[in-house]
Amino acid sequence: MVIALIDCESFYARCEMLFRPDLTDKPVCVLANNDGCVIARNKQVKALGVKMGVPYFQVKDYLRQEGVNVFSSNYALYADISRRVMQTIHSQVPDIECYSIDECWADLTGVPGSLEALGFVIKDKVMRDVGMPVGMGISTTKTLAKLAQWASKTWPGTKGVVDLTAKDRQEKLLRIAPVGEVWGIGRKLGAHLDIMNIKTAWDLSRYDRKSLRKMFNVNVERTARELAGEACLEMHQAPDLKQEIMKSCMFGQRVHLLDELRQATASYTSVAAEKMRSQRSLCQQVSVSVQTGQFEDASKRYYNSIDMKLTNPSDDTRILLSAALAGLERIYRKGYAYSKCSVRLTRLHQRGEFTEDLFAAPAPAGSDKIGAVMDTINLRYGRQAIHSARLKPDPDWVMRRDMLSPGYTYRWGDLPQCS
Numbered sequence: 001m002v003i004a005l006i007d008c009e010s011f012y013a014r015c016e017m018l019f020r021p022d023l024t025d026k027p028v029c030v031l032a033n034n035d036g037c038v039i040a041r042n043k044q045v046k047a048l049g050v051k052m053g054v055p056y057f058q059v060k061d062y063l064r065q066e067g068v069n070v071f072s073s074n075y076a077l078y079a080d081i082s083r084r085v086m087q088t089i090h091s092q093v094p095d096i097e098c099y100s101i102d103e104c105w106a107d108l109t110g111v112p113g114s115l116e117a118l119g120f121v122i123k124d125k126v127m128r129d130v131g132m133p134v135g136m137g138i139s140t141t142k143t144l145a146k147l148a149q150w151a152s153k154t155w156p157g158t159k160g161v162v163d164l165t166a167k168d169r170q171e172k173l174l175r176i177a178p179v180g181e182v183w184g185i186g187r188k189l190g191a192h193l194d195i196m197n198i199k200t201a202w203d204l205s206r207y208d209r210k211s212l213r214k215m216f217n218v219n220v221e222r223t224a225r226e227l228a229g230e231a232c233l234e235m236h237q238a239p240d241l242k243q244e245i246m247k248s249c250m251f252g253q254r255v256h257l258l259d260e261l262r263q264a265t266a267s268y269t270s271v272a273a274e275k276m277r278s279q280r281s282l283c284q285q286v287s288v289s290v291q292t293g294q295f296e297d298a299s300k301r302y303y304n305s306i307d308m309k310l311t312n313p314s315d316d317t318r319i320l321l322s323a324a325l326a327g328l329e330r331i332y333r334k335g336y337a338y339s340k341c342s343v344r345l346t347r348l349h350q351r352g353e354f355t356e357d358l359f360a361a362p363a364p365a366g367s368d369k370i371g372a373v374m375d376t377i378n379l380r381y382g383r384q385a386i387h388s389a390r391l392k393p394d395p396d397w398v399m400r401r402d403m404l405s406p407g408y409t410y411r412w413g414d415l416p417q418c419s
Contacts, residue, residue, distance in 0.1 A: 282313035
């Protein structure tokens, strides 16, 4: 097997720069939900010492002083640019597997010619067609490809492409790569391994496999095997199905009225139900929670949650909404300023893996099909093209995004104009 990991450089920040030529070589960062903290930085912002995840209010004045261009998260734009990047990469290789919004695996098994040269062809094409700079690591396992991609970012002399298919090159990199940089290890586990004198990726690849499994888990053992060149992760290896699905978000402003909480609960339930249907699961319990700000005075703080059990598992948004809203009615207390609500779908089953309650009322006609129809319509015409009547367009409680960029690629009114 020969596999490549292709990763976009500072993806969120670069998406914001695509339609703003004036931001070339300027510092750019992107904030998380409700403009809470920094989640993306280009190299100019990194050079200023701004850390990932730092709360925005702590660095707001410093960013303004240094002339940093700050943006709220524009997830619709990022998803559309990601789709274009993946399509461009797929046009050059036999198969890809999307790993995240800004990364994908590419299957290069059997591809003739120089793999490094192919890497530069893909890199140049993505830059030319989409405007997104990417880096690439190529090797014989996913873990080695991930390490090669790390090397492509660490050493500018590689020009963004590292071919790590040769054994001698693998050993050379493994001997100098800190174990904490290995995919799936991270700093916390890396510190533990360091105490065991496992300081580099090479040390981990040579460590006794049974001991690793006994002291840690099968994932660490598998990582060691992959570093040694034994492919344990295939392309499109299906991840385990989620055992629960949650949708939660801080409100853009405090919510006092029950009707506004109903709207938020309905919105979150609809999104969670759509995610659940994507893995073809059914839900038998809907949990709802509400809370005020954690730093409020004790007399003004309130938190409560409730579990609403369904007689039979369902993926029908109507049934899930009915349970969620009924639960909300029971835990809502008047007089509080709510900052957040959450909806969690639990006790998930696959069809045919449960016994229906013979004494329960039958589900509404078409209940097993309506969700799929809604998802098909929304996929074709856009999210919430069809939705619950509870949802209000542009409600006041949605997350705050004061520095949101235009929808350059997905909204007609925001198309760039030439004068």
